[in-house]
Amino acid sequence: MGSTVIDIPDGDQTVAAAPKERKTKKFDSCCFANIINIISFLREKKNRHDIRKVIHSIKVGIALVLVSLLYLLNPLYNQVGDNAMWAIMTVVVIFEFFAGATLSKGLNRGIGTVLGGGLGCLAAAFAQAVGGIGRAIIVGISVFIFGASATYTRQVPNIKKKYDYAATIFILTFNLVVVSGLRAEEVLVLARSRLSTIVMGFAICIFISLLVFPIWASDELHDSFVSRFQDLAHSLEGFSKEYFADVTEKEKKSSANYFNSCKSILQSKPKDESLVLFARWEPWHGKFGFSYPWRKYLQIGEELRDLATIILSLKGCLKSPTQSSEALGQSIKEPCEEIVSSLAWALRELGESIKTMRNCRSEDAIVPKLKSVRLELSLIMTPSILGTNLEKADGLGLASLVYSLMEMVEKMEELAKEVEELGELGGFHKNS
The missing domain is CATH 1.20.58 (Methane Monooxygenase Hydroxylase; Chain G, domain 1)
Structure with missing residues (x-):
C-alpha cells in the first residue's frame, strides 16, 4: 500500500502566528471591556451614594494603621507593651459608620471602663486587705452583686436604648479587674495601662470619624x-x-x-x-x-x-x-x-x-x-x-x-x- 507525502510550505510560521495575534486582540478587547465595566460599576455605586461605604472602609483602615504603630514603633511599644492590643480592639469595636454612632459607642465604652475598672480596683483592694479564704469569698460576692445589678439595669428600656453597651463593658471590665486582682499584686498599674491604651484608640477613632470626611x-x-x-x-x-x-x-x-x-x-x-x-x-x-x-x-x-x-x-x-x-x-x-x-x-x-x-x-x-x-x-x-x-x-x-x-x-x-x-x-x- 503506497504512502502519500504532504509537503509543508515554508510559510508555516506565519500561519501559526495568526491565531496568536487573534488571541492577543481578543484578550485586549476583553481587558478594555472589563475596564469599562469597572468604571460603570464605580459610577453606579457613586450614584447610589455607596461611595460613603468606601470612605468609611478607608477611614477604618487608616485608624487601624495608626493604632498599630503602638506595636510597630519600639519607643511606643516600650511604653505600653502588650496592652497595645486594647487600643486595636477599641478601634475595631467602636468605629461605626456614622460619626454620632462612633462618639456614642466610644463614650459608652469609656463610661463602662472607668466605672468597671474603678469599682473592680476597690473590690480587689478590699479583698487583698482581708486576705486568706475571705479574699476569694469577697471577690465572688462582689462579682455576683455587680454582675446581677448591671444585667438587671440593662433590661430597663431607657437605659437599654442609650447605655446598653456601657453596661456590657462595665460587666466585662469589672470582672477582668477584680478576678485578675485576685492573682496580680499590681492591679492598679494594670488597670491604668489598659485604660491609657483604650483612650488612645478612642482618640484616634474620634479624630478620624469627626474630622476626616465625617458621615453625619x-x-x-x-x-x-x-x-x-x-x-x-x-x-x-x-x-x-x-x-x-x-x-x-x-x-x-x-x-x-x-x-x-x-x-x-x-x-x-x-x-x-x-x-x-x-x-x-x-x-x-x-x-x-x-x-x-x-x-x-x-x-x-x-x-x-x-x-x-x-x-x-x-x-x-x-x-x-x-x-x-x-x-x-x-x-x-x-x-x-x-x-x-x-x-x-x-x-x-x-x-x-x-x-x-x-x-x-x-x-x-x-x-x-x-x-x-x-x-x-x-x-x-x-x-x-x-x-x-x-x-x-x-x-x-x-x-x-x-x-x-x-x-x-x-x-x-x-x-x-x-x-x-x-x-x-x-x-x-x-x-x-
Missing part, C-alpha cells in the same frame, strides 16, 4: 425625611394616574410600583430611632446647632407612617371593577384629580420646608388649601352625586375613596402643624 447621622435623618415627603406625593400622583386615566397594562404596573415607597416608610421606625439617638450625640456642624429638636422628627415620622398607611389603603380601590373613568363620570373625576393634586402639592411644600429649613407658612398657604380640599370632598359626598353613582353600583367604591381622602386631609393638617413646630424649635428661616 443628622444629615442622613434630615435627607431621609425630605425624600419621604416626595415619595408620598409621587405615590399619590401614581395612584391618580392609574385610577382616573385610561392606561395600558404596562403603565399600570409601573404606577403600582409607586406604592413600594409607602411600604418602606412603614418600616422606618427602628432606623429613625437609631439615627435620632446618634444625631443627639453629634457636635454642632453645618446647619444643625446645639439642642436641635431631633425628637420632633420621630413625631413627624409617626404622622408620615399613618399617611403612608392611608395611601396604601387606596391600592384596594384599584382592584374595584367600577373604578374606570367612564363609570365615574366627569363630575366626579375632575374634582378628585384636583384633590389628589392639591394633596401632593401640600406634601411637596412640607418636604421643601424641611429641606431648605424655612418656615412652611402652613397658616397662610397649606392649611387654606387643605380646607378647600375638605370642602370639595364634602360636595362630592352630597346625596345628589353619591345617589346617582349608587344606582350605577359605583357608590360604595366612591365612598371608600372619598373617605380615605378625607382622612388623608385630616392627617396632613396634623402633619403641617408638626412641621411648623419643627421650624419654630429648630430656628428655621422665615420666608421674605
